[in-house]
Amino acid sequence: MRDTRVEVASSTPARAVGRWLIKHPRSVGTTAVLTPAVVLVGYQAALITAGAAVLAGASWRVLDAPTFDRFAGRLLRAWWRRWAVYHRQWLRILVACNLTTSDHKGAVLVPRLRRVRSTWVWDTLFIDLAKGQQPEDIGGVLDRIANSFRARSASLRVLGPGRIAVDLQRREPFDEMPIPLAPLAESTAVERLGQVELGRDEYGRDFALDLLKRDLHVLLAGATGAGKGSWLWGLLRSVAPLIRAGVVRVWMIDPKGGMEFGAGRDLFHRFAADDTTGLKVLREYTSVLDARKIVLGNQGVRAATPSAETPLELLICDELAAMTAYTSRDIKGEFETLLSKALTQYRAVGGRIIAATQEPTKDVVPMRGLFPTKIALRVDQASYVDMCLGEGVRDLGAFADKIPDYMPGVAYLKRDGRREALRVRAAYTADDDIAELVELVTSPGTVSPIRRPIGDDATAPARDGWADTDFEDLEDDEPEEIAYFDGDDEDEEIA
Numbered sequence: 001m002r003d004t005r006v007e008v009a010s011s012t013p014a015r016a017v018g019r020w021l022i023k024h025p026r027s028v029g030t031t032a033v034l035t036p037a038v039v040l041v042g043y044q045a046a047l048i049t050a051g052a053a054v055l056a057g058a059s060w061r062v063l064d065a066p067t068f069d070r071f072a073g074r075l076l077r078a079w080w081r082r083w084a085v086y087h088r089q090w091l092r093i094l095v096a097c098n099l100t101t102s103d104h105k106g107a108v109l110v111p112r113l114r115r116v117r118s119t120w121v122w123d124t125l126f127i128d129l130a131k132g133q134q135p136e137d138i139g140g141v142l143d144r145i146a147n148s149f150r151a152r153s154a155s156l157r158v159l160g161p162g163r164i165a166v167d168l169q170r171r172e173p174f175d176e177m178p179i180p181l182a183p184l185a186e187s188t189a190v191e192r193l194g195q196v197e198l199g200r201d202e203y204g205r206d207f208a209l210d211l212l213k214r215d216l217h218v219l220l221a222g223a224t225g226a227g228k229g230s231w232l233w234g235l236l237r238s239v240a241p242l243i244r245a246g247v248v249r250v251w252m253i254d255p256k257g258g259m260e261f262g263a264g265r266d267l268f269h270r271f272a273a274d275d276t277t278g279l280k281v282l283r284e285y286t287s288v289l290d291a292r293k294i295v296l297g298n299q300g301v302r303a304a305t306p307s308a309e310t311p312l313e314l315l316i317c318d319e320l321a322a323m324t325a326y327t328s329r330d331i332k333g334e335f336e337t338l339l340s341k342a343l344t345q346y347r348a349v350g351g352r353i354i355a356a357t358q359e360p361t362k363d364v365v366p367m368r369g370l371f372p373t374k375i376a377l378r379v380d381q382a383s384y385v386d387m388c389l390g391e392g393v394r395d396l397g398a399f400a401d402k403i404p405d406y407m408p409g410v411a412y413l414k415r416d417g418r419r420e421a422l423r424v425r426a427a428y429t430a431d432d433d434i435a436e437l438v439e440l441v442t443s444p445g446t447v448s449p450i451r452r453p454i455g456d457d458a459t460a461p462a463r464d465g466w467a468d469t470d471f472e473d474l475e476d477d478e479p480e481e482i483a484y485f486d487g488d489d490e491d492e493e494i495a
């Protein structure tokens, strides 16, 4: 561990300057580049250039805050806050919180602030402990540290021997942000499946899932009361006109006795309220899509758009544990096999799966790697975050275990191909909104034959015009770039 002494007895001015230069390579490098540039072009031209750069940055920030934050904002904020907030107050606050020790010569030792990382919501301080300290010394005064830095909350992570990270929540974007529930749409355009509106993200942008290309299967984890219901009902509301038109068929497995989705029974092509029926529904789902695969294959059709003839088959399982953990061994075994098969084989023929669980453990979701999109609402344990979102995602700022109880619907969303998760909140779907949804989809004169006997589509003749989306391509494609966090870890850290 490095020497953390504040005053070193043998220090000379030359050594102190040398040490400072070594410790601040970026400042030294910047000065080394800027000084000759200023000498070359003159200070007036340098000032004008700097002013233009500031103006361009400010305009970018006003016009597109998320991309500014992704490419520049986090870097600048980390640098600024390290210098103006953390570094300046470091010694004072550590002494006030009794977090200093001393060595045999009586020199005061303080933990060293190694670097700062900043996201839109969290600042992370990477700290080397002083000699004689243990992580619990810091852990015991986290509230005092949070208050001292005017943060909403603080938490601690042990990174290695003598190394910790303290995460400080600076803001809560959803405190004041209204998340209106979108009115029920009328349009039955298939493109709507690429823009399934659900709520807002931490930057205040509308947030939507893309069931056509990016969010082909979605895993949703959240403790009881975290708001999984709102997400799922919100999704159903968003695709309501397409359900009514028979372009989306919903296969609902609600094994907790139908308590959550019983109210929407009439919307669903198939509905299961217990584990035995749930397995039957999944069997039927796989046989329908198997048959569709064969029909499309025989016709040489590699491309199909969801339509009334080949609907998007949306299977929703509300509490996965009831089918994969807390059930008989026979049901569990067959369900897991069929679900894994469905997750791997039916994207190309219009199969989509959304599964929700309270515990994203390996026992409950052994196939979690097969979901390209994962959403972690408030979870009970820190370890659940990485279990749901992927290894190391929590360390990058997805603190789903820190989402407060009073913020249901808030979640971290992680898509394959992205490093970091996005903080989002779904709009709240109340009972009246559910009733309105059911009314829209089932009212006389609007109901399409969505509950026609299964097998019709498997044997349906191919029709001209429904062959224009290349599902095979979707299967193979990497998820597309989307406009939020993707910064290099090192980029946002200021040494």
Ligand SMILES: Nc1ncnc2c1ncn2[C@@H]1O[C@H](COP(=O)(O)OP(=O)(O)OP(=O)(O)O)[C@@H](O)[C@H]1O
Pocket: 222, 223, 224, 225, 226, 227, 228, 229, 230, 231, 260, 358, 408, 409, 410, 425, 426, 427, 428, 429
């Ligand atoms: N997006 C939201 N915005 C505001 N409040 C919400 C939101 N979602 C849910 N709530 C509130 O939280 C309560 C619990 O939500 P919900 O029933 O959806 O949780 P859940 O995760 O499905 O829980 P369980 O697993 O026990 O069914 C709701 O009754 C509602 O009051």
